[in-house]
Amino acid sequence: MSRVLLVGESWFVHSIHQKGFDSFTTSEFTLGGGEFRAALEAAGHSVEHLPAHEIATGFPATAAALRERADVVVVSDVGANSFQLLPATFTHSQLxxxxxxxLRDFVLAGGGLAMIGGFMTFSGIDAKARWGRTVVAEVLPVSILDRDDRVELPGGAAPQRLAEHPIVAGLDAVWPPLLGLNEVRLRDGASLLAACAGHPLLAVGDYGAGRSAAFTSDLAPHWAPPGFLRWAGYGPLFDRLVRWLNREI
Structure with missing residues (x-):
């Protein structure tokens, strides 16, 4: 089974409470992706979660070091700035x-990479995620738009399986509805395994000695509602995705 490094999928919220004349603030931290991690661990994978705010100190500085730590890296709902604007550079102007x-070199050397959709992946809200302006775009099976790429689907849209690839073979032809995704374009040579609302949902490809995948919706709320998380295919889908990325299937 695979060693998975889940990067991102965490957030801080700072709230202002107003009660008449008075107001006060509260703060909270949320580590998301629990359903995803539980599904992979139930399938036998080991999962390490690196929250978004720990990337600057916890993400390896070489592809070899990353390969020693993980077989598959999953980047979920965290923008490229967190990987490029480390304190040494942003605060102290150091190289x-x-x-x-x-990340790119990790894939080219044989690692597996999955990018999961969200407000801060692919291009993201207000185009702030910026992944299309990084070299990671070279090893993804989709092209990233240079604008806000969110497709909001508040009424829900049911994904459809399009292929009999090992990742999706035997899963339902129609999956439980999702509430949104990131709009992307399928790259030449990539395989499109599922679509949602007329947009690519799950695409995979081989790059160098490694493999990558793009799942353009969420692995957790809010775009992935309870019905999708409880779907019997949720665990098998991501288990097989990880195993395919690690060349186990």
Whole structure:
């Protein structure tokens, strides 16, 4: 089974509470992706979760070091700035390793990479995620738009399986509805395994000695509602995705 490094899928919220004349603030931290991690661990994979705010200190500085730590890296809902604007560079104007180059080189050297959709992946809300302007775009099976790429589907849209690839073979032809995704374009040579609302949902490809995948919706709320998380195919889908990325199937 695979060693999986889940990067991102965490957030801080700072709230202002107003009660008449008075107001006060509260803060909270959320580590998301629990359903995803539980599904992979139930299938026998080991999962390490690196929250978004720990990338600067916890993400390896070389592809070799990353390969020693993980077989598959899953980037979920965290923008490229967190990999490029480390404190040494942003605060102190010092030279620093571009961690997006580490990710690309990790794939080319034989690692597996999955990019999961969200407000801060692919291009993201207000185009702030910026992944299309990094070298990681070279090893993804989809092209990233240079604008806000969100497709909001508040009424829900049911994904459809399009292929009999090992990742999706035997899964339902129609999956439970999702509430949104990132709009992308399928790259030449990539395989499209599922679509949602007329947009690519799951695409995979081979790059160098490694493999990569793009799942353009969420692995957790809010775009992935309870019905999708409880779907019997949720665990098998991501288990097989990880195993395919690691060349186990």
């Amino acid at each position: 620093e390793v571009d961690r997006t180059e580490v």
